[in-house]
Amino acid sequence: MAVIGLNYAEMLEYRAEDFEEVMPRVRESLMPRPGRDYKVFLGPEPELREGESLIEYTLSLCPQCLSLVRAVVFEREGKVLIRKRCPDHGEFEEVYWSDARLYRKFRRWQYDGRGVSKPVLPANFFCPFNCGLCVRHKSHPSLVNLVATNRCDLSCWYCFFFAERVGYVYEPTLEHIRYMMRVARSLRPVPAKALQITGGEPLLRDDIVDLVRLAKEEGFTHVQVNTDGIRLAFEPELAAELRGAGTNVLYLSFDGVSPSTNPKNHWEIPYILESCRKARMGVVLVPTVIRGYNDHELGDIIRFALKHMDVVRGVNFQPVSITGRVPRAEREALRITIPDAIIRIEEQTEGQISRDDWYPVPSVVPISHFVEAMTKRPQVAFTTHFACGAATYVFKDGDKIVPITRFIDVEQLFERIEELGQALSRGANKYVTLLRLLRALDSCIDWSKIPSCLGGRRRVVRLLFNIFARHNYEALGEFHYKTLFLGMMHFMDLYNHDISRVQRCCIHYVTPDGRLMPFCTFNVIPELYRDRIQRAFGIPIKKWEELTGKRLVDCKYRRNVRKLVEGDAYRRCYEGFVDLSAISVEEHVAISRKFGVPTF
Amino acid sequence: MAGLKFNSYEAQFELTLPRREEVRVRVVEVRGLSSGGREVQLPPPSEAPVDVADYLEFENRLVRVLFLTLSDVFHGRLVIRKLVYDVPEGVLALVERVEVSRRSSGGETITLYELEYRVGAGVELASVSELSHTST
Numbered sequence: 148m149a150v151i152g153l154n155y156a157e158m159l160e161y162r163a164e165d166f167e168e169v170m171p172r173v174r175e176s177l178m179p180r181p182g183r184d185y186k187v188f189l190g191p192e193p194e195l196r197e198g199e200s201l202i203e204y205t206l207s208l209c210p211q212c213l214s215l216v217r218a219v220v221f222e223r224e225g226k227v228l229i230r231k232r233c234p235d236h237g238e239f240e241e242v243y244w245s246d247a248r249l250y251r252k253f254r255r256w257q258y259d260g261r262g263v264s265k266p267v268l269p270a271n272f273f274c275p276f277n278c279g280l281c282v283r284h285k286s287h288p289s290l291v292n293l294v295a296t297n298r299c300d301l302s303c304w305y306c307f308f309f310a311e312r313v314g315y316v317y318e319p320t321l322e323h324i325r326y327m328m329r330v331a332r333s334l335r336p337v338p339a340k341a342l343q344i345t346g347g348e349p350l351l352r353d354d355i356v357d358l359v360r361l362a363k364e365e366g367f368t369h370v371q372v373n374t375d376g377i378r379l380a381f382e383p384e385l386a387a388e389l390r391g392a393g394t395n396v397l398y399l400s401f402d403g404v405s406p407s408t409n410p411k412n413h414w415e416i417p418y419i420l421e422s423c424r425k426a427r428m429g430v431v432l433v434p435t436v437i438r439g440y441n442d443h444e445l446g447d448i449i450r451f452a453l454k455h456m457d458v459v460r461g462v463n464f465q466p467v468s469i470t471g472r473v474p475r476a477e478r479e480a481l482r483i484t485i486p487d488a489i490i491r492i493e494e495q496t497e498g499q500i501s502r503d504d505w506y507p508v509p510s511v512v513p514i515s516h517f518v519e520a521m522t523k524r525p526q527v528a529f530t531t532h533f534a535c536g537a538a539t540y541v542f543k544d545g546d547k548i549v550p551i552t553r554f555i556d557v558e559q560l561f562e563r564i565e566e567l568g569q570a571l572s573r574g575a576n577k578y579v580t581l582l583r584l585l586r587a588l589d590s591c592i593d594w595s596k597i598p599s600c601l602g603g604r605r606r607v608v609r610l611l612f613n614i615f616a617r618h619n620y621e622a623l624g625e626f627h628y629k630t631l632f633l634g635m636m637h638f639m640d641l642y643n644h645d646i647s648r649v650q651r652c653c654i655h656y657v658t659p660d661g662r663l664m665p666f667c668t669f670n671v672i673p674e675l676y677r678d679r680i681q682r683a684f685g686i687p688i689k690k691w692e693e694l695t696g697k698r699l700v701d702c703k704y705r706r707n708v709r710k711l712v713e714g715d716a717y718r719r720c721y722e723g724f725v726d727l728s729a730i731s732v733e734e735h736v737a738i739s740r741k742f743g744v745p746t747f
Numbered sequence: 748m749a750g751l752k753f754n755s756y757e758a759q760f761e762l763t764l765p766r767r768e769e770v771r772v773r774v775v776e777v778r779g780l781s782s783g784g785r786e787v788q789l790p791p792p793s794e795a796p797v798d799v800a801d802y803l804e805f806e807n808r809l810v811r812v813l814f815l816t817l818s819d820v821f822h823g824r825l826v827i828r829k830l831v832y833d834v835p836e837g838v839l840a841l842v843e844r845v846e847v848s849r850r851s852s853g854g855e856t857i858t859l860y861e862l863e864y865r866v867g868a869g870v871e872l873a874s875v876s877e878l879s880h881t882s883t
Contacts, residue, residue: 187799192824203763203822217821257765262814270807274816283806283816532764646818647764 155684156694159320166326166661174268174660177683179276179675186214186235187273193219193230193238202227202250208275209233210472210641213672215273220645222247229643241478241642244534246486249502253533258512259651260286260530265335267662275649278669278676279662286530288663289653291331291339292373293324295349295358297681300377300704301411302743307470309347310699313678315685317347319659321354321361327657328365334663336525339655341369343398350378351702356388363393371431373398375411377704380418386426396460397423401432404451404724406735408441410742414711414735417720420458429460431632437467438483445488446495451724452631453543461632464488468638470670478642485537485637492633496548500541500633504550506557508536508653513565517584517615520571532648537635544598551630554596563587564615584615601629639667659684706746708735751834753777753841753870755792756805761823762815768851770813770820774830775846775859779838779866787838792830801829811875812860813847838866844878856882 153173161169179185192204199221207218207229218231220243227244244250268279277283297317299309310316319327331339342362349355349372362370372389376399379386389397401416402409412419423430434441434448445464452459466483473481486502493501508529515528540551551557567587571580588611594604601607610629613622639648644667652665658680669676688699709732711717718727736746755774762768779787797805805827806817834841841864848857859878864870 189799189802192821204824206818206821254764259765270803270810273803274818282810285814285816647822650816650818 153683156686156690158323159694161320161322163322163326163329166323166659167329170326170659170661173683174279174662177660177680179272181272181276184213184675185276186212188214188216188234190217190234192217193232195219195221199223205229206274206646207231208641208644208672209236210239211236213641213675215276215646218645222250229645239642242482242484243643243645244486245484246490246502249486249489249505250534253507253537256507256510256512257533258509258528258530260528261336263287263334263336265333267330274646275665275668275672276675278664279658280655280664283650284665285651286653287334287337287527288331288339288655289527289529289531290341290343290655291663292343292345292654292656292666293327294346294656294681295319295324295344295355296347296352297685298351298699298702299346299348300351300702301348301375302703303411304743307673308677310688313682313685315682315687316691316699317681317685318352318691319684321357323659324358325361325365326661327659328362328367330661331655331657331663332366337527338366339657340367340527341371342367343371343373345373348375348377348702350374350376350385356385356392359389359392359394369395371396371398373400373433375400375415376419377412377415379422380412380415383422383425386422386428390426390428394428396429396431398433398463399430400435401448402434403441403444404447404721405444406725406730406738408444410738410744414706414708414717414739417714417716418711420455420720421716424458428458429627430455430458431461431463432459433463433465435465435467436483436488438481438487440481442483442488442491443495445491447724449492449496449500449541449548449631449633453541453548454723455720456543456631459631460627461634463632463634463636466635466637468667468671469640469642470673472641485534485635488635489537499548500539500550504539504541504552505537505635506539506552507533508538509533510557510561511538513561513568514615517564517568517571520568521577521580521615529653530651531653532645532651534645535637535648535652539633540630541633542598542600542630544600549596549598554593554598556591556593560587560591563591581612581616585612588612638670640671644671704744706739706744708732708739708746751866751870753789753832753834753864754795754801754804755830755832755843756801756808757828757830758805758820759826760820762819763822764819766851768849770815770850771848772809773846773848775844777832777841777843779835780840780842781837782839787835789832789835792832795829795831797827797829801827808862808872811872812845812862834866834870840864840866840873841870854883856880 202220205218209216216231216233218229220229225247227247227250229243230240232238262284263280266280266282268281270281274283297310359370370393372394406413452462466488469478489502489505508531512528515526519526542549567580649665654666655663656669657663712735739746755777757774758772760770779789781787809815843862845860858880861876861878863874865873
């Protein structure tokens with residue numbers, strides 16, 4: 148890959164301003180090029196066959212050669228599928244959404260955004276080969292990811308990303324990160340407000356606390372750290388420091404409640420939660436959901452989160468994105484889509500959280516429209532594609548789980564809020580509209596079904612009213628303390644890739660060359676984006692070890708299973724989930740080793 | 748500048764997101780402007796087949812005028828027609844007026860846009876303005 152003479156080891160002393168000057172040229176040299184990197188085939192649309200009904204045509208990629216091709220999204224036997232044909236590599240068919248009824252429900256809630264008024268790039272090439280962002284993008288970022296390092300304390304067998312596997316260390320300096328943060332903050336009309344520090348394992352950076360502080364300095368109101376949390380299990384003071392520096396939430400990898408479904412950090416989770424509890428730092432559990440691997444534990448994951456609701460604020464399920472080129476049979480064995488996961492949850496919670504309790508992410512856009520009309524300031528709006536994510540809120544009422552939809556008619560409420568927002572933008576009186584909102588809230592709530600944890604009628608109305616009237620982070624925070632957020636985000640892969648979804652993406656990566664990239668181009672086409680960019684800014688391992696005086700191997704984690712399992716926190720944490728008498732320490736050790744985490 | 752061409756696009760397509768709409772883009776007129784803003788009549792256009800580069804150019808204009816992308820217009824069946832104009836020497840700018848009709852279950856809107864292009868080594872879209880808007 149010919150990148151203009153970039154030697155990151157020589158850029159370690161650069162200031163943010165220096166990066167600002169240099170990066171446009173670097174960016175240019177890293178852009179994908181037609182002919183060399185991809186081809187474009189805009190021939191006739193793929194045909195439908197007997198028993199198939201058209202939903203829409205779209206653009207997608209050939210999973211083999213990455214060429215842009217036309218695709219068809221259609222319904223067959225109650226499922227939604229996508230099919231495309233590459234002139235060079237033939238036909239590909241994949242499940243897009245496994246439940247057509249839920250697909251139709253979700254589709255009703257699409258709202259498109261206004262995009263970015265100050266795009267980083269001109270639209271010189273076809274989407275998605277022009278990423279960074281350009282004028283085509285329909286949403287602004289609601290969450291920006293910043294890769295702080297590709298070093299990791301684990302070496303998961305399925306990960307292609309960590310330093311030893313790629314042969315270089317990617318770890319931008321704090322000044323470089325400042326530059327990247329400024330790129331995200333300079334977006335208009337809505338500057339990025341939420342930042343996720345990710346990796347690799349970001350907690351391996353010695354300056355991670357400074358990094359969080361820097362994010363706050365640069366104006367991010369919400370900062371979350373995406374982590375396996377292992378370091379926090381042993382360093383509770385780090386959790387306190389991270390919280391003190393402004394970390395709002397820990398985005399914690401958590402694939403299941405048992406050792407076999409979560410060999411990554413099962414044994415450390417109790418101690419991580421303890422550290423966060425002490426630091427008063429909220430946690431969102433993030434399970435990657437894989438068919439046949441952990442999809443039988445989704446209900447238990449929710450129950451586990453409810454048990455630890457004093458510290459766990461939410462669960463964000465991520466149905467697996469099948470990266471790389473994978474044979475069809477293998478894909479079918481692993482593939483799980485949002486409706487599959489939703490239906491598993493319905494089954495595993497005995498209907499307490501049903502499929503009808505979930506709504507697509509853009510369903511909340513009316514709230515942004517309302518607040519925007521109220522404040523006359525552009526607001527963050529989750530205008531992502533309806534098929535990308537789902538969410539609901541649940542409450543704990545004694546032993547029962549009560550979804551918000553059981554006592555609030557959310558469809559009616561969102562419709563009313565949209566109408567009121569539109570009235571406000573046409574000049575309706577602010578105070579009269581707020582009164583109307585109160586009335587709407589009151590009429591959309593079934594007061595007889597309110598969970599007791601929410602308190603009385605007055606308290607609930609005040610809570611909801613504050614979200615709309617005060618429209619600040621604290622009001623939303625107060626709501627989050629009483630409820631458990633359940634989310635689902637299905638990132639795409641090359642097989643189910645849909646350019647319509649890419650163009651509506653709200654979750655971006657800021658890259659070291661100053662681009663902002665939708666999650667599903669950055670990670671799904673790594674040869675053109677993630678890997679190409681990070682390799683250009685990487686330092687060969689040997690050189691990095693010379694420069695830092697560290698050894699990469701020293702950051703690898705070795706687990707003391709016996710000590711962790713025998714701890715009191717472990718027993719308390721998993722009580723009711725793991726039958727301690729059924730698994731011996733030797734079995735725990737074997738599971739850990741099989742996954743690739745050495746033990747002692 | 749000899750031999751400079753300007754491509755104008757007419758199209759009909761169906762949007763499916765965020766809601767169903769039928770969209771028709773019709774070229775009303777294309778005229779040239781020489782120094783001092785003097786109007787220059789262009790020779791009648793010829794029709795030519797659409798190639799991959801045309802899709803990119805069509806999309807560039809569509810994004811600026813309607814904030815729609817190729818992915819949007821490909822959701823339904825796209826009918827696109829390319830009209831090629833020879834640009835006479837001395838023309839410094841081109842003005843293209845396009846009428847866009849959008850029909851959905853909520854009614855129909857017809858908007859007239861004026862697109863101004865700078866003519867140099869190539870033809871570059873400089874500005875877009877809305878001239879009129881009616882809804883029924």
